[in-house]
Amino acid sequence: MITVGHYLVLSAILFAMGTFGVLTRRNAIVIFMCIELMLNAVNLSFIALSSHLGNMDGQIFVFFVMAVAAAEAAVGLALMITFFRNKETIEVDDVNLLKW
Amino acid sequence: MENLVQMALQNVNMAAIMPSLVLCCFGMFLLMINVFMPRGKTTAASLISLLGLAVTFVVTLRAWNHPELGFAGHVALDNFATFFNVIFLIAAFLTVLMSDDYLHREGYPVGEFYPLVLFTTAGAMWMASGTDLMTVFLGLEVLSISLYVLAGLFRGQLRSNEAGLKYFLLGAFSTGFLLYGTALLYGVAGTTNIADIGFYLSAHGKMLQNPMTIAGMLLLAVGFLFKIAVVPFHMWTPDVYQGAPTPVTAFMSAGPKAAAFAALVRILILGLGGLQADWSSLLWMLAVLTMFIGNVTAIYQTDIKRMLAYSSIAHAGYALVGLVAANAVGISGILFYMLAYTFMNIGAFAVLVLAGKQGEDNLTLEGFSGFGYKRPFLGVAMSIFLFALMGIPPTAGFAGKFYIFAGAINAGYIWLAILGVLNSAISLYYYLRVMVYMYFREPQEDYGWVRMNPGTVVSIVLAIVGVLYLGVVPGKIMEMAKMALF
Numbered sequence A: 001m002i003t004v005g006h007y008l009v010l011s012a013i014l015f016a017m018g019t020f021g022v023l024t025r026r027n028a029i030v031i032f033m034c035i036e037l038m039l040n041a042v043n044l045s046f047i048a049l050s051s052h053l054g055n056m057d058g059q060i061f062v063f064f065v066m067a068v069a070a071a072e073a074a075v076g077l078a079l080m081i082t083f084f085r086n087k088e089t090i091e092v093d094d095v096n097l098l099k100w
Numbered sequence B: 001m002e003n004l005v006q007m008a009l010q011n012v013n014m015a016a017i018m019p020s021l022v023l024c025c026f027g028m029f030l031l032m033i034n035v036f037m038p039r040g041k042t043t044a045a046s047l048i049s050l051l052g053l054a055v056t057f058v059v060t061l062r063a064w065n066h067p068e069l070g071f072a073g074h075v076a077l078d079n080f081a082t083f084f085n086v087i088f089l090i091a092a093f094l095t096v097l098m099s100d101d102y103l104h105r106e107g108y109p110v111g112e113f114y115p116l117v118l119f120t121t122a123g124a125m126w127m128a129s130g131t132d133l134m135t136v137f138l139g140l141e142v143l144s145i146s147l148y149v150l151a152g153l154f155r156g157q158l159r160s161n162e163a164g165l166k167y168f169l170l171g172a173f174s175t176g177f178l179l180y181g182t183a184l185l186y187g188v189a190g191t192t193n194i195a196d197i198g199f200y201l202s203a204h205g206k207m208l209q210n211p212m213t214i215a216g217m218l219l220l221a222v223g224f225l226f227k228i229a230v231v232p233f234h235m236w237t238p239d240v241y242q243g244a245p246t247p248v249t250a251f252m253s254a255g256p257k258a259a260a261f262a263a264l265v266r267i268l269i270l271g272l273g274g275l276q277a278d279w280s281s282l283l284w285m286l287a288v289l290t291m292f293i294g295n296v297t298a299i300y301q302t303d304i305k306r307m308l309a310y311s312s313i314a315h316a317g318y319a320l321v322g323l324v325a326a327n328a329v330g331i332s333g334i335l336f337y338m339l340a341y342t343f344m345n346i347g348a349f350a351v352l353v354l355a356g357k358q359g360e361d362n363l364t365l366e367g368f369s370g371f372g373y374k375r376p377f378l379g380v381a382m383s384i385f386l387f388a389l390m391g392i393p394p395t396a397g398f399a400g401k402f403y404i405f406a407g408a409i410n411a412g413y414i415w416l417a418i419l420g421v422l423n424s425a426i427s428l429y430y431y432l433r434v435m436v437y438m439y440f441r442e443p444q445e446d447y448g449w450v451r452m453n454p455g456t457v458v459s460i461v462l463a464i465v466g467v468l469y470l471g472v473v474p475g476k477i478m479e480m481a482k483m484a485l486f
Helices: A004-024 A027-055 A055-089 B002-012 B015-033 B041-061 B079-106 B112-129 B133-151 B160-188 B192-202 B205-209 B211-229 B237-244 B246-273 B271-301 B303-327 B330-354 B374-391 B394-410 B414-440 B454-473 B473-481
Strands: B068-070 B075-077
Touching: A004 B133, A004 B160, A004 B205, A027 A055, A027 B079, A027 B133, A027 B303, A027 B394, A055 B133, A055 B160, A055 B414, B015 B041, B015 B068, B015 B075, B041 B079, B041 B205, B068 B454, B075 B079, B075 B112, B075 B473, B079 B112, B079 B246, B079 B330, B079 B454, B112 B133, B112 B246, B133 B160, B133 B192, B133 B246, B160 B192, B192 B205, B192 B246, B192 B271, B205 B211, B205 B271, B211 B246, B211 B271, B211 B303, B237 B246, B237 B303, B237 B330, B237 B473, B246 B303, B246 B394, B271 B303, B271 B330, B271 B414, B303 B330, B303 B394, B303 B414, B303 B473, B330 B394, B330 B454, B330 B473, B374 B394, B374 B414, B374 B454
Parallel strands: none
Antiparallel strands: B068 B075
C-alpha cells in the first residue's frame, strides 16, 4: 500500500538531490536543471498532499509553480546566453569578475 | 451554472488589486508602444512610466483606511499593504527619474527598462497585499523575474551579465526552499491562506511542535531572508549590487527588500504567530550576525557601490530587530524604517549615478577625493544621505533606528538594542571615511566630467526632502505606520 508518506519521502529525496546538485555542479545549465528538480519535488509534495487532504488548493498551486518555472527558464536561459556571448563559457567557476 | 459564475465574480473585487492593476496596464501599454518608438529614444517611455506611477500613487492613497478584500480572501488591500505600496511607488519613482539619462549615457537606451520597473513594483504590491501563500509566491516571482532581467540589462557588459546570472541562479535556488516550506505548511494546515494557517495552528496547539511545521517555517523563512539579504543568505548581494546598473541597484536595495519584509511580517505574525518563541530567537541571532558581518565587511571595501551593498545588509539587520521585537512599536518601526531607507539609500545611489564616469560607474573611494569641492551640491547631498544612513539626528535614519530599538527595548530585548547601537557606531567609520575623502583629500587629476541632468537632480532633491521630513517630524508618519498594523 503506497501512502502519502511514501510520496513525501520521495519528494524529500528528490529535493535533497536537487539541492546537492546545485551545491556541487559547476555548469550553470546543470545547476538550473537541479533547481528544476527541486521545484518538481515540491510539486510532487503538493499533489500528494492535495489528494491526501481532499483539497484542490495544492493542485492549483502546482499549475502556478509550473507556469512560473517556465517564465523563469526563459529568463534564465537568456541570461546564460548573454553571458556565454561575452565569455564563451558557462561554468560558474568562471563567473568570477565580481568578488571581494 | 449561472449562480456559480455570479458567485465567482462576487469574490473577485478588482478594487483590492487596483493599484497593481493600473501599474500593469501602464506597463503593458509601454511594452506595446515601444515597438513604434524610434530606437534609442526612451525619454517618452520614462515620462509615461512616471505618469503611471503618479496615477497609481493617487489610487493607492485613496485606498488608505478603505480596506478591500478580494479574490476569495487571497488579496487584501489593507492599510499595511497601502503603506508598503507607497514605499514601492516612491522607490520606483525615484529610480525612473534617475534612469533616463543614465541609460543614454551608458549606451543602452532600451525602452523595456521602464515596463520592467513597473512590473517589479506590481509584483512587490502583490507580496505586500497577499494574504495567501499563493499570491505572495506569485508576487515574489513577478518581482524576481523582472529583477533578473533588470540586473542583466547591459547585455554587452560582462559585469552586468554576471550580476544577472548570479542573481538568477541563487534567486531560483531560494525559491525552491520557499516553495518547499509552503508545501509543508499546506500539508500541516490543509490550506495556504495565511490567516487560516494561523487559526489552524492556534486551534491545534500540538501541531506547533510537529517537525513538519517547524521545517515549513524554516524553509519559508529562508526564501524571504534571501531576498532581504540576511546573513548567511547574503552572499549574492555585493556581487549583484556592484554589477547591476546603478539605478537598478538603487531600486533593488529598497523596493524588493521592503516587499520581502512585508510578506515576512504578515506570514510570521498572522500565520505563524504561535511559533513566535521559535522564530524570534532564531531571528535574534540572524539580526546580530547580519549587523556585524554587514558593517565589519563594509569597512574593508574600496568600491563605494560595494560598500553600500554591505551597508544595505547591515540595514536589513537593523530592520530585523523590529521583527524580533514583534510588538506594535517594533513592527511599525520596520514600516517607518523601510520608508526612511528608501529615501536615504536611493538618494545615495542617485548621487553615484551622477558621480560615475561613462562605462565605469563603480566609483572607488580614491575617485571620490575632493568630490565635495568639485561638485558642491552633490557633495552636500551625499553627506546628508550618509548622515541618514549612520542614523544621526535630525535625519530619517535616526528616527527609524530610534523606533526599532525602542521596540526591542519594550519587548525586553535590551541586549539586542545595545548590539544594534554598537553596530551603528561601527558603521560611522566607513560612512565618515567617504566624507573624509570628499572634503579632506586633494582632487584627482583624471576626474571625469559629471553631467548634471534634471531628472537625477529632481530625484536627489526629493530624496533629501524625504530624509529631512521623516527626520524632523517623524510623528505623523509613525502614527500612520501604527495605523497600518493589522
